[in-house]
Amino acid sequence: MIYNIVSSGSKGNAVVIDKTILIDCGVPFKALLQYYRDIQLVLLTHIHSDHFNKATIKKLAFERPTLRFGCCEWLVGDLIKCGVKYHQIDVFTPEIVFDYGLFKIKPSLLLHNVSNCGYHVFFMNCSMFYATDTNTLNGIEAPNYDLYMVEANYSEPEILERIKEKESQGLHCYEYDVLKNHLSLEKCNDWLYRNLGNKSEYIYMHQHE
Numbered sequence: 001m002i003y004n005i006v007s008s009g010s011k012g013n014a015v016v017i018d019k020t021i022l023i024d025c026g027v028p029f030k031a032l033l034q035y036y037r038d039i040q041l042v043l044l045t046h047i048h049s050d051h052f053n054k055a056t057i058k059k060l061a062f063e064r065p066t067l068r069f070g071c072c073e074w075l076v077g078d079l080i081k082c083g084v085k086y087h088q089i090d091v092f093t094p095e096i097v098f099d100y101g102l103f104k105i106k107p108s109l110l111l112h113n114v115s116n117c118g119y120h121v122f123f124m125n126c127s128m129f130y131a132t133d134t135n136t137l138n139g140i141e142a143p144n145y146d147l148y149m150v151e152a153n154y155s156e157p158e159i160l161e162r163i164k165e166k167e168s169q170g171l172h173c174y175e176y177d178v179l180k181n182h183l184s185l186e187k188c189n190d191w192l193y194r195n196l197g198n199k200s201e202y203i204y205m206h207q208h209e
Contacts, residue, residue: 001126001147006031008205013051013132015149021103023119023130026050029059036060041090043105044071046116046133047078057082070098072107074115097122110134113181120145129195132206134183137191144197152189152204153182182206 006014012027020040022032026049029036042060045051052075060067061084069079070090079089092098094117098105102124107117111134118131120142128147131137142148159175166173185204192202 001123001128003128003147003149004035005149005203005205006035008132009207010050012053013206015130017121017128018103018123021121023121024051024132025056025060026053027056028053029056032056032060036063039064039067041068041070041100041105043119044069044075044079045110045118046112046114047075048114048133051133052078054078054082057084061085061088070105072115072117092117108140111136113177130205131183133181135180136187137183140191142195145195145200146197148192148195148200148202149205150188150192150202151183151206152185153206154178154184156184156186159184 002018004016006016007027013024014027014031015023016035017023019038021043022039023043024045025042061082067088068090069084069088070092071079072092072094076089076091080086090098092105092107094107094109104122106120108120110116110118110131116133118129121128126146128149129142129145130149132151134151159178163173163175
């Protein structure tokens with residue numbers, strides 16, 4: 001499976017899979033210049049700007065009027081506000097497979113501070129799973145996939161130590177929000193070990209900068 005990580009992290013998220021699928025669109029349009037003409041489908045996860053860049057989505061819709069946009073129902077209105085025509089939008093139902101012919105898509109709900117999902121992508125001879133911005137992957141199964149792109153935002157011992165140090169100085173601890181809304185390296189590894197096959201690859205996404 002060919003993939004290009006355009007960006008991953010709080011400054012922006014965008015991944016191109018097999019030259020045809022863009023997952024997340026949280027980067028400036030110029031970051032997609034070498035990819036946007038070949039993309040057939042844009043998969044969107046949630047409304048946060050580092051995953052949903054309104055200006056870039058508007059530009060993509062203008063430059064590529066036949067481009068498909070896939071999302072769950074919570075993003076439909078926002079896509080339309082960006083100038084995406086309703087007939088360009090494929091509205092997914094969590095855990096239901098959507099068949100495009102060349103590939104299939106299945107969203108899974110993720111726990112975040114806004115409605116969010118991850119994506120299973122199935123090609124004829126390979127499969128992958130993508131998930132960022134979530135506290136847990138419990139209840140999601142993706143056994144023996146070829147590729148996993150999963151958030152590993154922080155190490156639990158390190159972030160707890162930072163919280164302890166900040167509290168001792170009377171400082172604000174944004175890390176509490178991180179604990180509630182992002183996946184730790186430890187939780188990521190635990191989930192991966194339960195799903196990895198003998199030939200699986202994995203990539204840690206959205207790591208803390």
